[in-house]
């Protein structure tokens with residue numbers, strides 16, 4: 001059974017990307033995956049500062065690294081801010097990629113990233129659905145040795161896309177999310193074997 005991690009790069013209460021993460025998680029569970037839906041606001045992670053880090057890597061950063069490391073496949077739902085991904089996502093991934101001093105296991109910053117299969121989704125009220133954020137996120141993940149899935153989906157006009165229960169109204173949108181989920185699980189199984 002594939003262990004899949006799903007998280008959104010927004011902590012906004014009514015975040016479209018969190019809703020999309022829930023849709024992806026539900027689809028993955030239906031497909032037989034074991035899914036962890038991570039809420040980034042549950043982690044106390046400060047703004048990255050090397051002086052702060054020199055005093056000791058925060059406990060929740062170590063927790064984050066472990067969660068990432070425990071899951072061979074991830075789906076990231078990325079909002080778009082000014083044509084790129086959010087500061088929250090950058091800060092989270094920067095901490096996760098920073099080596100931990102005097103720790104043999106975490107001495108390699110790419111450790112929780114290398115070899116992970118990553119599917120990318122985005123949602124935005126705009127017409128392009130935050131595609132620009134994925135186009136920036138993808139090379140960063142590749143540089144950290146992730147296998148980024150070619151299949152991706154950017155949900156445009158996200159304000160009208162969900163019903164009151166959080167489900168996607170359009171079959172075509174649901175199918176596009178399912179295509180990403182299926183490819184992540186497919187590639188995750190193959191890389192693990």
Ligand SMILES: Cc1cc2nc3c(=O)[nH]c(=O)nc-3n(C[C@H](O)[C@H](O)[C@H](O)COP(=O)(O)O)c2cc1C
Nearest residue numbers: 010012015016017079080081082083124125126130
């Ligand atoms: C600083 C800022 C910049 C933004 N830039 C973009 C943008 O470049 N493209 C876009 O589609 N939406 C942009 N938006 C709108 C976001 O897509 C919108 O706030 C969205 O709801 C954020 O995702 P969330 O619902 O998951 O929190 C921006 C929002 C903020 C606050």
